[in-house]
Amino acid sequence: MKVGIVGGTGNISTSVVKLLQERGHDVTCITRGSSGALPYGVRHLSGDRNDLDWFVPTVQRERFDAAIDFIGFTPAHGAASLDAFRDVGHFVQTSTVTTVGQTADWLPITEDHPLRPPVPYAVDKVALDRMYQAAYLDRGFPATIVKPSTTYGRKRVVRQVGIDTRWIRRIREGRPILRVGEGTALHHLLHVDDAALGFVGVLERDSTIGQTYFLVNPQPMEWSDIHGVAMDVLGREVEQIDVSAETLYQLDPQRFMMVPGVFAKNLLYSAEKLQRDVPEFRPVVSLHDGLADAFEYLQSHGLVDDVPVGDWEDRVIEIQRDARRRILEG
Numbered sequence: 001m002k003v004g005i006v007g008g009t010g011n012i013s014t015s016v017v018k019l020l021q022e023r024g025h026d027v028t029c030i031t032r033g034s035s036g037a038l039p040y041g042v043r044h045l046s047g048d049r050n051d052l053d054w055f056v057p058t059v060q061r062e063r064f065d066a067a068i069d070f071i072g073f074t075p076a077h078g079a080a081s082l083d084a085f086r087d088v089g090h091f092v093q094t095s096t097v098t099t100v101g102q103t104a105d106w107l108p109i110t111e112d113h114p115l116r117p118p119v120p121y122a123v124d125k126v127a128l129d130r131m132y133q134a135a136y137l138d139r140g141f142p143a144t145i146v147k148p149s150t151t152y153g154r155k156r157v158v159r160q161v162g163i164d165t166r167w168i169r170r171i172r173e174g175r176p177i178l179r180v181g182e183g184t185a186l187h188h189l190l191h192v193d194d195a196a197l198g199f200v201g202v203l204e205r206d207s208t209i210g211q212t213y214f215l216v217n218p219q220p221m222e223w224s225d226i227h228g229v230a231m232d233v234l235g236r237e238v239e240q241i242d243v244s245a246e247t248l249y250q251l252d253p254q255r256f257m258m259v260p261g262v263f264a265k266n267l268l269y270s271a272e273k274l275q276r277d278v279p280e281f282r283p284v285v286s287l288h289d290g291l292a293d294a295f296e297y298l299q300s301h302g303l304v305d306d307v308p309v310g311d312w313e314d315r316v317i318e319i320q321r322d323a324r325r326r327i328l329e330g
């Protein structure tokens with residue numbers, strides 16, 4: 001198939017482009033060219049999707065058989081993609097499980113769960129998803145909605161208190177790291193290469209048109225175990241110090257935005273519908289191997305942040321330890 005990708009050099013889309021090429025598809029990516037180069041053999045349309053005078057006619061001329069939009073975030077993006085890809089045979093919108101919200105009426109959460117988007121990012125994703133669903137119902141626009149949960153790889157590693165690379169440095173230096181509420185909350189972490197199996201499997205099947213799928217690792221893990229695997233990979237065990245989600249949020253609402261409502265909770269999503277319709281979606285990258293690859297890439301490319309001694313995490317850890325000592329000493 002002639003496949004158009006909006007994005008292609010990002011965290012998830014890099015793996016999707018690689019798998020599409022391996023499966024023999026003719027791939028064209030639309031990026032501004034600032035986030036890295038595309039693999040040999042992938043065509044590049046260089047431009048900004050927000051420049052509609054360029055984006056819409058350029059994409060229309062291509063007459064793609066299929067497309068995936070990785071950077072549709074606003075209703076304006078939806079209107080532009082509906083116009084630009086109006087002749088496409090299958091269109092996949094990248095949405096997010098965050099559209100569901102921060103409370104579950106049942107577990108595991110299934111695709112028919114009510115949507116209570118908690119942040120503007122998710123409100124806009126819901127609006128976008130509804131545009132594509134309406135276009136499918138009204139005029140047969142061949143849309144599928146894919147909703148990933150936390151997806152990690154070389155361009156994005158995640159721990160319980162957020163998305164950063166500082167914990168790699170801390171573990172390597174033998175410094176403790178924070179976790180929330182004893183780290184017992186369960187979370188789905190999916191490697192980008194496994195996410196690619198889901199995206200490509202959906203795209204290659206007409207039977208998925210009109211459907212919405214969660215794209216999650218069917219095997220959730222406790223955060224303290226996730227941190228433990230990272231320590232195994234880095235060859236050093238450090239103490240995990242507990243702090244409440246609310247304390248972190250009040251300390252820095254921007255940095256810890258995802259902690260109280262998502263990373264501190266057991267928001268479990270079902271992978272069953274995707275595995276039923278795309279049987280090859282069976283994650284094969286172990287957390288150990290996925291983190292080892294990501295850490296090695298980040299370290300060898302100088303992408304692991306420095307962590308000055310006495311930074312915010314050291315201070316929170318010291319105060320938590322002190323409070324514990326005083327409670328236990330009466």
Ligand SMILES: NC(=O)c1ccc[n+]([C@@H]2O[C@H](COP(=O)([O-])OP(=O)(O)OC[C@H]3O[C@@H](n4cnc5c(N)ncnc54)[C@H](OP(=O)(O)O)[C@@H]3O)[C@@H](O)[C@H]2O)c1
Binds near residue numbers: 049152
């Ligand atoms: N990772 C997760 O855990 C997760 C979870 C749920 C949902 N999602 C969804 O996954 C999608 C992100 O996919 P990703 O991780 O592959 O993307 P990403 O890492 O955010 O990368 C963005 C890609 O899009 C290109 N791009 C960005 N702005 C552009 C613009 N204005 N015009 C043209 N190209 C542009 C970038 O290249 P240039 O910079 O060179 O333009 C790059 O190729 C989002 O829709 C997000 O909501 C991710």
